[in-house]
Amino acid sequence: MDWDKLRIFHAVADAGSLTHAGDKLNLSQSAVSRQIRALEESLNATLFHRHARGLILTEQGELLFDATSAMSKRLDAASARIRDSEDEVFGELRVTTTFGFGTLWLAPRLPHLYEKFPDLKVDLMLEERVLDLPMREADVAIRMKEPSQADLIRKRLMTVRMKLYASRKYVDKHGIPETAADISEHRLICQNPSAAQVGASAVMVQGLMTHNPQSLLTVNNYFGVLQGVLHNLGIGVLPDYVTEDFPDLVHVLPESDSSEVPVYLAYPEELRHSRRIQAFRDFVQEEIIAHRKHLKALGKL
Incomplete structure (x- = not known):
């Protein structure tokens, strides 16, 4: 008609x-x-x-x-x-990031976003596969390396390091390793070598494996590694952004820390003026600033 x-x-x-x-x-x-x-x-x-x-x-x-x-x-x-819409934020926003960052850092902070923009609908897509933003598989991405796709606006948010952590209960019972060689007396918890992960983490795990850990627990994502650490199973390789939400974790063997891993936010050029994108970008930046201030107050930065 x-x-x-x-x-x-x-x-x-x-x-x-x-x-x-x-x-x-x-x-x-x-x-x-x-x-x-x-x-x-x-x-x-x-x-x-x-x-x-x-x-x-x-x-x-x-x-x-x-x-x-x-x-x-x-x-x-x-x-x-x-x-x-020039003054309001509403509608669906499809956000993609890694399983670890999405579950351990982003999701716990989303209540702050919804408090400001209750009409926003976030579709959080957690996977290691890099979605095609120019083809609109997602609206915005947070990734542990600079995106290589064309026609994207990129912003470096922060850097993270992979570090070794154990629960306080675990170190009280088993002690703290003094050198990397002492990992031979402990259970190592890390991502499965076949799982998709950032290069810095893979290099770190490869180095630790040369010291023949007493036992090994491998998981295909950092959330599983964290659960193993929190349940006193051993010493785990985790990104340092988890420390704010789990202050009782003990950082061990700091000399084994990985190199810095950049974290980028990216979205298609065509969404440059999207109020949803702007609101999400500002929210993430504000949370990162608050995260840094809190870590500094705890003496961890």
């Missing part, structure tokens, strides 16, 4: 006159009449009773007018929301 004809029909039904509708639409009476006649022919129905005082809707015309009225209200509402 032709949208333009429906628009003209709605104006005629609302005005009750071809002439008045034409004035409103800046069309001649004959042009309006031709559009109405063409719409009636396409529907094989008479939409107006014509008499000297104007036009009255037929039963079929009333059905169509109800539909175009509902459409008009929805379009007006959408137009208002679009105009208001």
